[in-house]
Amino acid sequence: MKLNKLDNYDMKILGILTIDCRTPDRQIGKKVGLSGVSVKARITKMERAGIIQNFTMKVEPPSLGYGVIYLVVPSYDESDMIKKLKLVGEPFFVVPCLGDITACGIVVEKDVEQKTELVKNLISNARIILTLDPKESEFRADLTKTDFKILDQLLKNPREKIDSIAKSTKLSTKTITRTIEKFEANPAIQFTIIYDPRKLEKFIAFALLAMVQNDTRKVLKEIEAGFGDYFWQVPFTAKEMLVLFMYSDNIYNADIMHHKIKHTDGVAFTEVFFPKKITMPTEWISNSVKNASRSMKLHVPIEQ
Structure with missing residues (x-):
């Protein structure tokens, strides 16, 4: 796809995919005024052109019992920034922007205030925008071990078909369907995309x-x-x-x-x-899945 061919239909499709990338092509088509076949072709072309970089899942950390520190740093070295963030917690997102500034989110376990002070010491020019303790957040996930198992599979491919997920997890299609509907109805969990703003x-x-x-x-x-x-x-x-x-x-x-x-x-x-690049690691979610799998309880307790 030539980049100058990107049009309003493509932008509408991208907008729908950022909100829920599991939305069927036919349903997207009805919303934007195209056939499902045309929508599928446009999505494929945008993937090949690198406009859509990957399909992913975004989970609000407080819903799984984690705190978040939102900050802005005058920096253009993304790899160095991620290294520093990992000294405090796990990167939630890292977005280099025009003007040599980087917007970041750090997922932290407990002691959000203490971790915030650590950020200030490690990154002297960091500007803390907001800190969010899980107890202060409205986000709740309320997940079972089965939900976490399905979440783990969806992290690999958020658009994976229900039959395929059932085969991989050895769960019934009914259970998979019910859990995905639960995820889609929860504002703390989002099926989304990573796109390239430059394209x-x-x-x-x-x-x-x-x-x-x-x-x-x-x-x-x-x-x-x-x-x-x-x-x-x-x-x-x-x-x-x-x-x-x-x-x-x-x-x-x-x-x-x-x-x-x-x-x-x-x-x-x-x-x-104005973002130049978007990175949204999911390692912290995978770690939550691993912790849930070790739980002896069917309904995984989340510390708020």
Whole structure:
């Protein structure tokens, strides 16, 4: 696929896949006005072009009993950054952005405040955006050992067919179907994609971080009413932080949207990030699966 052939249909397809990459091609087609065959062909071409880098799963760490530290670091050395993050916990995401800054998330076990101080000592120029203790989070997963077993299989291929998963796990298709429906209904678990922002060509993906003074959900509802058509993924909310994943056809329109959102009632501060690359490791999820497999209980207890 030539990058200049990327069009609005492709962007709509990508948007649906970021929200739920298990959405059937035919269902995507109904939403965007194409046949299922055409949708499948476009997805395949975007994979071959490297626009879609891989299909993956995103699980909010607090739902499995982990804390998260969100930070921004003036850095362009991704490998060095990951090494430093691993001294504190496990990388949740690492996103180098324009302007030689990197947005990061660190998954940590217990003592979030202590780990935050460790981050400050290790990375002196780190700017802590938010820390989230599992006890403060609304995210809950409530998983059984069977759920973890299926999650482990889905980490290998989030789009794997139910029959194939049943064969690999030796579980019934009914059990697989029920668990996947449980995952899809849970905002803490997402079937998604990793895409290459540099290959979107005439489209620009960006993340808008807003710190909110008033009711976060109320502010989000107001912003969504005006800019929902430009949402690229499901917005993320935690405490007073709101993160909007958006796209525009050019940098000037992106700036206009930022300016208007910045002046929305209840918004205290905003910052825009233009990603150059997205890395979202899942090792910490695999470790959770291993811990769950060692549990003697059918329903795995999660410490909050």
